[in-house]
Amino acid sequence: MHRAARTASVATALATAFAVTACGSSAGGEVAADKKQTLTVWAMGAEGEKLVDVAKEYEKANPNITVKVTPVGWDVAHQKLVAAAAAGKMPDVAQMGGSYMGEFAELGVLEPVDTKTFDEKDFFPAGWQQGEVEGEAYGVPWYVDTRVLYYRTDLAKKAGITKAPADWKGLRAMASALQDKADSKWGIYMQPRGLDTVQSFYPFLYSAGGEIVDKDGTPVIDSPAAVKAFKEYGDYVKQGLSMKSSQPGYDPLKDFNTGDVPMFFSGPWISTLIKDQYPDLKGKWAVAPVPADKTSTSMAGGSSLVVSKDSSHKAAAKEFIKYLTDAKGQTDWFERTSDLPANTEAWKTGELADSPSLQVFKKQMETAKSSPTLANWTEVTSKVDAAVESVTQGKASPEDAAKKAKSEIESLVK
Structure with a gap:
């Protein structure tokens, strides 16, 4: 992912602002996954634009869910996320790279990953590690890249x-x-x-x-x-x-x-x-x-999908992320975007399995190192x-x- 510059003083100030705001915030009662509801999703750059089409397909199969995707430019992504965190208005689901993960986990705005639903073994090790902070998983790998x-x-x-x-x-x-x-x-x-x-x-x-x-x-x-x-x-x-x-x-x-x-x-x-x-x-x-x-x-690079700790739509968010990160969803996303699947099962069929050049990336990803969060x-x-x-x-x-x-x-x- 692209990175936005920030300073320790800004992060500290944001943490203070969030602490003040969060004291008075409340997500209210949580909505069951099968109830009619709107899921807010922020995704960055080209991924945000492509995700709009995927969301429409998801809505057809899940008519009780409206997925409102907001594409966000990488140049303003960090600024918008920290502002949303400070105001207690994070989207239900957000795309987040490893360079952001530690900061937002520290701010306390991310819901830990349900590891009964999402199995670390289904993903490249480095892809999963990008969503971990001090041993706790906060992001489910969406796509990966390496050099x-x-x-x-x-x-x-x-x-x-x-x-x-x-x-x-x-x-x-x-x-x-x-x-x-x-x-x-x-x-x-x-x-x-x-x-x-x-x-x-x-x-x-x-x-x-x-x-x-x-x-x-x-x-x-x-x-x-x-x-x-x-x-x-x-x-x-x-x-x-x-x-x-x-x-x-x-x-x-x-x-x-x-x-x-x-x-x-x-x-x-x-x-x-x-x-x-x-x-x-x-x-x-x-x-x-x-x-x-x-x-x-x-x-190792790429992005994960996170859920807001204050979301009242966690169950629906989890189901949408599952749809995007299982082998079928990952194969579809690759065909739409050429983003490399984080789920290793997706590499076993089709072009991902047959292309010698793509297999070079797979081999490299197997030993790639993720940056500390x-x-x-x-x-x-x-x-x-x-x-x-x-x-x-x-x-x-x-x-x-x-x-x-x-x-x-x-x-x-x-």
Whole structure:
């Protein structure tokens, strides 16, 4: 999911405002699932628009339920959610990503997941973990994504390479060969700085065995594994294999089409964009798992569905979420949106089972790592963004950048 910036002071102020408001709020008596009622649902971006159509299908099969879907832009999603929480007016059901989960669970506005209805074993481990806060599940996985390697197979062949790189050594060699023998301007694109650089860095950090904080919430971004990842990432820029600077919001697809950027890491939506925007690339590109160091491990993303603690329609909300997250609902959602199913049963038939490229995403998702659901996680990762930038721009050594990031993160997680 996309992330909205926020500060600890804002979160603290919101918590205070919510506490004052919530004291006087009451959801009243709860309505049984089979009673006539209106269910309010907020969903973000393209998902919000597509969910309107799904809601209409659900209403046909459940005429007692009216599903009122409100599409919300990602640019205002966080603002609208915190305002609704403060006013005690959260929707019955909301789409929520892992970077929001810790904050809203801490505010006390989310209903814990009914684990008798929703079984953790039905979902990718990392997908389920994105909805957990301190061992309690608050979100049911709706869809997932992860990062894999996109590469130009035709240019690789020109460079004398016939298969995707399996490890860091192979990735570095392939980037060099593409630049030297296939006339690519760059060997690979890796975001050098700016907001969310951490998302480009995660495959290196996790594959090296590193983390930002450990399971106890202690910062470990200066561990030997993390330092190794900083060095490896920075060396691509230092050696001229990846660009030192790119414009905010830079999209590598145009340069992927021309061959100037023959490799980059990204998520499943890129496959659809390539097919739609650059049909001439058909048969000239492929995806591959993240090249391994200690392991081949990428980041886990996606969204979960949550229920408001104050909702008087919890039973109906649970049934609607069940409809969206069982294998049948997940397959339908994939066909409508290309969002990857969080329910693993949906991957056993049809295109999801038969497509080699989709199976690469499935394999990567099986080992992907989810971010900790800390209330101020975006602030924490902003320190890693800065650390990566200091390394790629030659302002600090990997060791010094890691130490500084750890010190700054320590003050945020005390």
